[in-house]
């Protein structure tokens with residue numbers, strides 16, 4: 001199939017930090033126009049409701065409520081990351097997992113990463129995918145993807161106990177699988193491709209304070225955006241993040257979410273809030 005101008009590719013990069021893309025002038029991520037996005041309409045900056053809002057055009061307040069309590073009690077803010085870094089090495093692995101699963105999660109109403117991983121489909125919400133003839137996604141948080149399963153949590157705990165390598169290896173492996181799926185999707189005739197990777201969020205949580213280390217992964221994403229552009233020179237390409245990552249205050253290499261996101265386009269179009277992506281995509285939908 002030859003690429004025509006109506007093909008739209010969204011590269012969803014969880015945790016892509018606006019200030020780093022600007023500082024390092026990563027031209028294939030910056031594209032023709034780019035901006036920070038404003039997250040002030042969201043009650044908490046967490047992944048599933050953010051991505052869900054991009055494909056539905058709406059913030060789901062009920063899902064947000066489920067997250068609010070969890071974030072209050074168990075969210076990864078600078079203070080808790082600092083505490084986990086100090087105490088992590090003393091935490092025995094299995095008992096800590098037991099306490100987390102049997103004492104913390106029941107109080108917070110279960111792991112919202114799992115209970116909201118597919119909320120868009122479970123609630124039968126109308127999405128942008130309904131507006132295109134042939135759309136594809138490798139799964140988004142809120143739309144069929146669990147970004148923090150038991151493997152990820154156990155490896156994160158291991159990282160807090162001083163060994164970050166297995167967690168980083170796990171994040172890279174997931175990224176490679178997702179990258180392969182993207183390039184095989186680009187060979188097909190989809191009119192909307194919405195691709196997602198959690199690489200920079202996962203690595204950012206354990207490495208945001210080490211800029212040199214982060215640069216390596218940002219260069220990889222820039223390279224990926226370049227390959228997509230070369231492969232589909234006439235496609236409309238949007239690059240979007242839910243939020244960025246910043247170093248946790250006083251906690252060495254560890255990172256936490258920053259309270260704004262990133263957006264760029266190959267067309268010069270811009271949006272100010274993540275959920276405006278729905279309307280933007282709708283403008284280019286074939287009208288079926």
Ligand SMILES: [Zn+2]
Nearest residue numbers: 201202205257
């Ligand atoms: Zn995160």
